[in-house]
Amino acid sequence: MGEGSFLNLSAYWSAPEVATNLIVFFNLLGALILGLIVGYERSYHGRAAGMRTYGLVCMAAAALTVIAGYPAYWFGGQANTYLAGDPTRVIQGIVTGIGFLGAGVIMRDGLNISGLTTAASIWTCSAIGIMVGVGFYASAIMLTLLSALIMMWISKLENWLPSRPAIAVTLEFQKNFVPLEHTLREVVYSHGYEIASGSFAIRSSNEKLEWHFVAVALSKNSGAAMNELASGLSTLQGVEDFSLAHARN
Secondary structure (H helix, E strand, O other): OOHHHHHHHHHOOOHHHHHHHHHHHHHHHHHHHHHHHHHHHHHHOOOOOOHHHHHHHHHHHHHHHHHOOOHHHHHHHOHHHHOOOOHHHHHHHHHHHHHHHHHOOOEEEOOEEEOHHHHHHHHHHHHHHHHHHOOOHHHHHHHHHHHHHHHHHHHHHHHHOOOOOEEEEEEEEOOOOOOOHHHHHHHHHHOOEEEOOOOOEEEEEOOEEEEEEEEEEOOOOOOOOHHHHHHHHHOOOOEEEEEEEEOOO
16 A cells, blocks of 8 residues: 555544544434433333434434535545535435335334334434445444444433333223213223323224333333233123233334
8 A cells, every 4th residue: 555545544534624523423423412312202102202212313414514514524525526426316225225115124013113213213323324425433433432332321311210100001902882982981081091192993894993102101000010001901791801012123
């Protein structure tokens, strides 16, 4: 490797490049904090996407946006010499394609949704690869570290913060039996839960009614254990079968 090659490599770690990467990092950190705040609101109300999902998406979106504002520092500041095409179009194609890949890992099981954080991490990984590709090495390393911290520690932070655990419930009633919704709500409330707005669904099969809903705890410590809630729901008149599962992210 000649002297010119070493000079080209050192350009990626020059003082202006490092200073620009620090600016990018603080943008990432600010976006992460704001995304975590929005995600906490969703997590607190028992929604599927929580702090990790919102934090990763907000941070990755900021990464792709902020590097577009510093094209003079792409490829070690040598874009005019080596750039033969429009990299923004390449980035657009990558982000779109990775979006479809992320959608493939999202699973829905009744009222439960899983894989959202995995999908967000895949999308974030594409942002890391793009940043490496355009030569923002320091920012890519910082984004990688922040993403790893989110995946490892934010779930623990969510458990420490006040929250409202959510349980997905399915009730199957006896043939031709018509249950009363207010009776169900009273039983759920007596166990420290309420039915999440917009989650109530009714299905009829072979003259049997099936009720699906998400029970959200009134507070972090108010909700009874799942087996206690199951026992309470089993005593409802006309209940033939039921299932409960933690609403997961």
